[in-house]
Amino acid sequence: MAPTSCSLCRDAKAILKRPKTGQQICKDCFFFVFETEVHHTITEAQLFKSGDRVAIGASGGKDSTVLAYVMKTLNDRYNYGLELFLLSIDEGITGYRDDSLETVKRNQQQYDMPLKILSYDELYGWTMDAIVEQIGKKNNCTFCGVFRRQALDRGANSLKVDHIVTGHNADDIAETVLMNIMRGDIARLGRCTSICTQGEDTIKRSKPFKYAYEKEIVMYAYFKKLDYFSTECIYSPDAYRGHARTFLKDLEAARPSAIIDIIHSGEAFEVKEEIKAAQKAQQTCKRCGYMSSNDFCKACTLLEGLERGMASSVITDRARKKMDAMGPTPENLRTIPLFRSTPTITVEMPSQS
Amino acid sequence: MSSCGNPTAEEEALMPRRLKFGKSKVCVKCRLKPGNIVIRHAVYCKECFSPMIDMKFRKALEPSVNASAGTSKRPRLKASGNLCLGFSGGLGSSILLDIVHNTYFSSRLPLDDSGKPRGGTNHPRNASVWPSCIVCYVEVCGTFAGMRDQTEDIRSVIQRYPSFDFVPLRIEDAFDDSWWTTVSGSSSIPRISLELGKEGLIADGLCVASQATGLTPVEALRSYLSSLPTQTAISSAIQNFTRVLILHTAYSRGSSHLLFGTSLTSLSIYLLSSISQGGGYAIHEELQEEWAPVTASSSRLSGALRVVRPLGDVTAKECAVYAWWNDIAVVGRDKQRRAILGIAGLTKDFVVGLEKDYPSTVSTIARTCEKLEPKDAPSGQCRLCQRPMQSGIQEWKGRISIRSFSDDKLAADLTHLPSSSRDNLDTSTPSELPPSLALTNFLCYSCHTTLTSRSSRGVKRSVSDVSSAAPLPTWVADHDLYEERLIGGGGLNKVPEEEMHDIVAEFLIDN
Numbered sequence: 001m002a003p004t005s006c007s008l009c010r011d012a013k014a015i016l017k018r019p020k021t022g023q024q025i026c027k028d029c030f031f032f033v034f035e036t037e038v039h040h041t042i043t044e045a046q047l048f049k050s051g052d053r054v055a056i057g058a059s060g061g062k063d064s065t066v067l068a069y070v071m072k073t074l075n076d077r078y079n080y081g082l083e084l085f086l087l088s089i090d091e092g093i094t095g096y097r098d099d100s101l102e103t104v105k106r107n108q109q110q111y112d113m114p115l116k117i118l119s120y121d122e123l124y125g126w127t128m129d130a131i132v133e134q135i136g137k138k139n140n141c142t143f144c145g146v147f148r149r150q151a152l153d154r155g156a157n158s159l160k161v162d163h164i165v166t167g168h169n170a171d172d173i174a175e176t177v178l179m180n181i182m183r184g185d186i187a188r189l190g191r192c193t194s195i196c197t198q199g200e201d202t203i204k205r206s207k208p209f210k211y212a213y214e215k216e217i218v219m220y221a222y223f224k225k226l227d228y229f230s231t232e233c234i235y236s237p238d239a240y241r242g243h244a245r246t247f248l249k250d251l252e253a254a255r256p257s258a259i260i261d262i263i264h265s266g267e268a269f270e271v272k273e274e275i276k277a278a279q280k281a282q283q284t285c286k287r288c289g290y291m292s293s294n295d296f297c298k299a300c301t302l303l304e305g306l307e308r309g310m311a312s313s314v315i316t317d318r319a320r321k322k323m324d325a326m327g328p329t330p331e332n333l334r335t336i337p338l339f340r341s342t343p344t345i346t347v348e349m350p351s352q353s
Numbered sequence: 354m355s356s357c358g359n360p361t362a363e364e365e366a367l368m369p370r371r372l373k374f375g376k377s378k379v380c381v382k383c384r385l386k387p388g389n390i391v392i393r394h395a396v397y398c399k400e401c402f403s404p405m406i407d408m409k410f411r412k413a414l415e416p417s418v419n420a421s422a423g424t425s426k427r428p429r430l431k432a433s434g435n436l437c438l439g440f441s442g443g444l445g446s447s448i449l450l451d452i453v454h455n456t457y458f459s460s461r462l463p464l465d466d467s468g469k470p471r472g473g474t475n476h477p478r479n480a481s482v483w484p485s486c487i488v489c490y491v492e493v494c495g496t497f498a499g500m501r502d503q504t505e506d507i508r509s510v511i512q513r514y515p516s517f518d519f520v521p522l523r524i525e526d527a528f529d530d531s532w533w534t535t536v537s538g539s540s541s542i543p544r545i546s547l548e549l550g551k552e553g554l555i556a557d558g559l560c561v562a563s564q565a566t567g568l569t570p571v572e573a574l575r576s577y578l579s580s581l582p583t584q585t586a587i588s589s590a591i592q593n594f595t596r597v598l599i600l601h602t603a604y605s606r607g608s609s610h611l612l613f614g615t616s617l618t619s620l621s622i623y624l625l626s627s628i629s630q631g632g633g634y635a636i637h638e639e640l641q642e643e644w645a646p647v648t649a650s651s652s653r654l655s656g657a658l659r660v661v662r663p664l665g666d667v668t669a670k671e672c673a674v675y676a677w678w679n680d681i682a683v684v685g686r687d688k689q690r691r692a693i694l695g696i697a698g699l700t701k702d703f704v705v706g707l708e709k710d711y712p713s714t715v716s717t718i719a720r721t722c723e724k725l726e727p728k729d730a731p732s733g734q735c736r737l738c739q740r741p742m743q744s745g746i747q748e749w750k751g752r753i754s755i756r757s758f759s760d761d762k763l764a765a766d767l768t769h770l771p772s773s774s775r776d777n778l779d780t781s782t783p784s785e786l787p788p789s790l791a792l793t794n795f796l797c798y799s800c801h802t803t804l805t806s807r808s809s810r811g812v813k814r815s816v817s818d819v820s821s822a823a824p825l826p827t828w829v830a831d832h833d834l835y836e837e838r839l840i841g842g843g844g845l846n847k848v849p850e851e852e853m854h855d856i857v858a859e860f861l862i863d864n
Contacts, residue, residue, distance in 0.1 A: 008755075008757070008758055009758065009770075017809070019809070020754050021754050021756055022807045022809065023756065028770065028771045029770070032766075032767075032769065032770050033754075033755040035769075036755060036763070036766045036769070037753065037754065037755060039766070040752055040753075041753075044752060077769060177628070178625070178628075178629075180721075181624075181625065181628065181717075181718055181721050181722065182625075182707070182711075182714050182717060182718055182721075183714075183717060184717040184720060184721045186721065186724055189721065189725075211753040211754070243703075243707060243710075247699070247700075247703045250699050250703075251629050251696055251699060251700075253809070254583070254584070254585055254695050254696050254699055254808070255583050255585045255586075255630075255695065255696060255806055255808060256806075256807075256808075256809050257631075257802055257806040258629050258630070258696065260631075260753065260754070261629060261630055261631030261798075261799075261802055261806075262628060262629055262631075264631045264633065264749065264798055265627075265628040265629075265631055265632060265633025265634070265636070266628075266633060267633070267728070268633040268634035268727060268728060268743060268798070269633045269634065269636055269725040269726060269727055269728060270725065270726060270727075270728045271724055271725060271726075272724055272725065272726045275724045
């Protein structure tokens with residue numbers, strides 16, 4: 001059988017079938033369309049302006065490794081004029097995060113970008129290993145997710161960056177749309193398809209891979225020979241998200257456009273005005289100054305639960321009230337440092353070779 | 354990016370199951386009798402259960418009955434037109450038929466203490482809410498060979514309710530000129546088709562050809578279905594045809610309300626399935642819809658047709674128990690029809706499976722979707738599904754994925770292609786016709802995706818099956834497409850008689 005020619009340039013031999021469009025294309029065209037689509041996503045949404053300091057949330061996984069590479073490529077190609085940093089969060093998971101951080105350190109060398117690593121231990125006084133030891137594996141993702149978000153903001157703050165970009169891809173966003181519908185999280189459903197989010201007192205966050213399929217990111221890393229760390233977190237029992245992910249993969253197998261179709265749906269609707277009006281207004285945490293919809297932010301509440309030995313009972317607002325009823329917060333409680341207190345910046349510079 | 358999430362979670366990590374029922378085994382309504390059924394951790398006895406379902410039904414339906422809400426807290430119910438019930442033979446619609454009959458059409462009038470009708474039989478309170486009721490059933494056995502025609506089974510069920518008129522339809526009516534003439538009054542119907550690619554599927558350009566295919570309605574239906582690229586598209590097309598056939602029939606018969614027996618479980622499945630197929634913009638229509646054909650003439654007295662799903666608060670389990678305790682016969686649907694469901698089938702399996710571990714999920718999906726509305730005002734009505742359509746669909750699709758190098762916007766970017774690829778680059782698009790001859794801009798996102806989105810598995814089709822064009826349903830080819838110069842060779846078309854009549858109608862003397 002004669003080799004199929006690339007359906008884009010119609011010249012070179014097609015070597016892959018693009019998951020997003022089903023087109024058979026050559027390697028060069030794949031690199032071109034992948035990078036150009038990310039470029040279009042960035043420019044259409046006007047994510048950056050020249051001179052911006054941008055931190056790339058780097059975990060050592062495929063998405064952030066490819067993101068760092070593509071951001072550097074596009075910054076050079078289109079003269080965005082960005083100052084790029086790598087920002088990693090060390091959750092303190094032995095045998096998982098310590099290994100993946102080695103990948104990030106290699107990326108730092110390869111891409112010649114400054115790297116900042118901020119650990120849960122230095123920020124909250126708890127590692128995930130210690131948290132799981134106290135609460136078990138159930139609900140540990142709640143702690144990790146809440147702590148990570150704030151840690152990223154604090155790390156970015158210490159780097160004095162204007163913007164954090166994360167490697168969330170189209171599959172992640174489609175999965176989040178489905179999850180938020182299934183668990184009735186209207187507030188998150190309203191903002192989960194936004195390419196850029198910004199809290200009142202926090203740094204802008206955006207997702208340049210919003211329309212990039214996970215499979216294409218892996219494909220890009222494979223053909224570019226980028227090395228990344230690919231192990232599931234050892235504490236990852238979020239069965240509900242797991243169900244949603246399996247469902248999404250089934251949908252994608254039935255019709256590959258399902259991922260992008262779900263994102264389109266998520267962008268086409270919004271929460272009704274009367275429902276928005278009834279939602280809690282955003283305020284700042286009375287303890288640490290971070291954005292919050294209650295008096296205390298979720299991270300402070302979870303930390304207080306850990307410190308008081310009642311961690312498993314602070315997942316919901318109702319449980320928080322129960323903890324309050326158990327007595328006032330002890331005065332000697334360890335708390336998160338006040339936000340915007342700009343801790344000392346310790347940036348590892350790539351060694352000159 | 355998300356690095357957590359593991360479907361094969363360890364046992365220790367899963368949420369513990371809640372008790373099947375709450376604190377007591379006594380009915381939560383009457384608090385006297387022992388319960389017979391557990392509904393989402395609440396216990397009900399047999400006597401309290403059916404009135405509770407009836408109450409849910411009325412609560413969901415009655416606020417939509419009167420054309421305007423008015424100021425009265427308990428207004429007298431009076432619809433502006435007739436009633437139409439969509440009947441599939443399934444569980445939900447069987448119950449719907451029974452409840453509607455018992456509530457609004459049985460001869461049992463509310464009695465006073467002396468056993469006489471309250472206020473007398475002529476009292477306005479005792480007048481029917483709807484003057485008449487039709488039951489529409491769409492027989493789908495024409496879709497595939499070997500399916501059994503269930504029309505007579507359905508007829509026998511409906512004969513038990515003498516107040517209802519049975520209106521049997523067939524899914525191939527979507528391609529039947531005589532049906533379209535009946536519901537629209539339009540006599541000159543152009544036949545239009547979509548061009549097919551070499552593999553027998555609808556070509557991406559959605560180019561329209563005006564031609565008579567000479568096919569019977571069943572052949573046209575099968576030809577259309579076989580040109581669709583995925584199982585999901587076939588299932589979506591059948592569902593869409595069924596819906597539009599009933600909508601037009603109900604509207605043409607002067608109905609002000611069309612009721613479907615969609616249960617809460619089915620509703621959540623439809624919503625999630627619709628979102629997964631890109632139908633987020635029309636999510637509100639999936640719940641409740643005000644519909645009128647775009648070509649509706651001003652002669653119609655009543656307003657739009659109100660589509661209501663009054664069993665939208667009743668789960669499939671409650672429906673099953675209600676049918677069992679009230680001796681309601683359920684015909685059921687041909688199993689073969691369920692075997693080709695694609696995304697709809699996957700969604701059903703997913704939601705039903707999830708309900709076991711997370712029982713609130715079903716209602717949460719519907720409740721969440723009730724809180725949503727489309728972001729922008731509609732730019733028209735989709736020609737295929739006849740639902741509101743948003744603007745800028747093709748721009749969005751073009752922006753998020755590059756499918757051709759011929760786009761002018763890419764010219765600057767193409768300089769970044771490696772020189773070896775750039776030198777021989779072909780940026781022409783020989784197969785595409787000017788956009789004015791394509792159906793693309795007349796379709797909503799979901800319908801456009803249905804026609805064009807391919808499966809990753811490829812196509813297995815024998816050459817003998819391949820024809821050059823796939824016929825479209827009659828309503829797509831309605832006369833207003835002439836105005837858009839989509840069919841009939843630009844602006845030199847003969848103006849259809851109905852259109853001329855509409856223009857001069859106010860000057861004609863009716864005698």
